[in-house]
Amino acid sequence: MNWENIAGQENLKKLLRESIAENRVSHAQLFVGKEGYGTLPMALAYAKEILSSENEHAASKVEHLNHLDLHFSFPVFTDNRNSLSKNKFDEFREMIISSPYSSYDDWTAFLESENKQLFISADEVDDQNQKFSLKSFEGGTKILIVWRADKMNIAAANKFLKFLEEPPAKTVIILTAETTNDILPTILSRTQIVEVPRISDEDLETYLKKNFNIPQDKIGEIIHQAQGDLNDALKLMQSGNKSDEFEKLFIQWVRDAFMVKKKPEFLKSIIFWAREIAGWNREKQKNFLNYCSEIFRLALLQNYQSEDLVYKKIDANGFNWLGFSKFISGANIESILEEISTADLHLTRNGNPKIVWTDLGIKLSRYIHKNA
Numbered sequence: 001m002n003w004e005n006i007a008g009q010e011n012l013k014k015l016l017r018e019s020i021a022e023n024r025v026s027h028a029q030l031f032v033g034k035e036g037y038g039t040l041p042m043a044l045a046y047a048k049e050i051l052s053s054e055n056e057h058a059a060s061k062v063e064h065l066n067h068l069d070l071h072f073s074f075p076v077f078t079d080n081r082n083s084l085s086k087n088k089f090d091e092f093r094e095m096i097i098s099s100p101y102s103s104y105d106d107w108t109a110f111l112e113s114e115n116k117q118l119f120i121s122a123d124e125v126d127d128q129n130q131k132f133s134l135k136s137f138e139g140g141t142k143i144l145i146v147w148r149a150d151k152m153n154i155a156a157a158n159k160f161l162k163f164l165e166e167p168p169a170k171t172v173i174i175l176t177a178e179t180t181n182d183i184l185p186t187i188l189s190r191t192q193i194v195e196v197p198r199i200s201d202e203d204l205e206t207y208l209k210k211n212f213n214i215p216q217d218k219i220g221e222i223i224h225q226a227q228g229d230l231n232d233a234l235k236l237m238q239s240g241n242k243s244d245e246f247e248k249l250f251i252q253w254v255r256d257a258f259m260v261k262k263k264p265e266f267l268k269s270i271i272f273w274a275r276e277i278a279g280w281n282r283e284k285q286k287n288f289l290n291y292c293s294e295i296f297r298l299a300l301l302q303n304y305q306s307e308d309l310v311y312k313k314i315d316a317n318g319f320n321w322l323g324f325s326k327f328i329s330g331a332n333i334e335s336i337l338e339e340i341s342t343a344d345l346h347l348t349r350n351g352n353p354k355i356v357w358t359d360l361g362i363k364l365s366r367y368i369h370k371n372a
Contacts, residue, residue, distance in 0.1 A: 001045045007230050016045075020046075029173070030192070031196050032179065032193060032196060038199065040100055040101070042196060051069065065093045073120055073145070083121040084127055099231075105286060120153070128144060129163055132144065144173045144174070150177040150180075204226065204228065247316055252273055260365045270358070285357075293337055327368055
């Protein structure tokens with residue numbers, strides 16, 4: 001990963017490169033931000049610059065993730081009583097080389113492990129300790145990148161703390177996480193925190209135009225929905241027919257929710273709707289939840305006459321967008337979005353998708369009739 005391949009983040013790139021040039025590289029740093037903002041690409045570019053400053057031939061090895069002094073830890077599931085990153089490194093390498101902005105959910109889907117818990121274990125920390133007790137292969141710096149350090153279990157975090165307190169000489173540790181909420185305060189106190197902000201809309205547009213042939217009106221829609229997350233932008237760009245499928249199911253949900261108050265038999269339709277969606281993989285289900293949240297927000301803006309902010313409307317299959325938007329107001333938007341957020345949380349924690357979607361489908365029929 002080269003600096004120029006990272007979308008935006010020019011100020012942060014400049015600061016990191018200057019720290020290397022001025023020999024001010026902290027031994028432990030935590031890059032905080034969504035994967036789609038570029039936390040891992042930034043860590044990889046940083047590692048590449050550090051190793052290349054010591055050996056000009058290091059660059060290509062880092063690009064292919066096969067430099068012997070660059071090590072990775074990342075969440076995996078227990079397999080044959082073993083939960084070590086090195087057992088899944090080939091898969092991780094394949095995913096990151098093809099898409100360095102990949103998210104934790106992408107990794108879960110890539111491993112086809114949606115019903116398994118992924119975490120960084122104490123055994124993993126012991127394994128890295130053993131590796132870093134040895135001298136570097138090229139005689140220079142050894143670097144450890146811990147991707148999604150917030151997925152360490154308690155035992156691993158406590159062991160990792162000791163590694164942070166007494167790291168081997170010429171060791172650089174780079175952790176990445178979406179937030180600091182699930183990281184031990186004692187670990188946070190021993191790392192230099194680097195905030196990776198969302199990508200600006202201008203930089204996101206520049207990146208998409210440079211790398212893809214997308215119509216201008218489509219780019220505008222993608223940028224609004226992505227909210228500075230390149231991973232989301234790429235998925236939106238590639239969704240194609242999926243958007244049509246999401247639109248169709250959203251319309252079905254809303255229509256059934258309106259009808260069930262007068263005709264309870266439509267409850268059966270909501271149950272079948274929930275079963276259909278529950279059959280998708282988890283990533284697609286979560287994408288549909290994001291789609292629904294965005295449509296409800298746009299309907300609220302439409303209802304409050306902020307039409308200049310409504311970049312997308314639903315008008316397929318005779319759907320009455322203006323009529324629908326009148327039912328979305330301050331009286332119910334908070335409840336609707338909260339239920340969608342709760343459904344997303346349950347799916348993340350491997351809740352039963354049939355129950356999650358049935359519950360969400362029924363609750364909309366309650367909130368959508370709530371008058372302002």
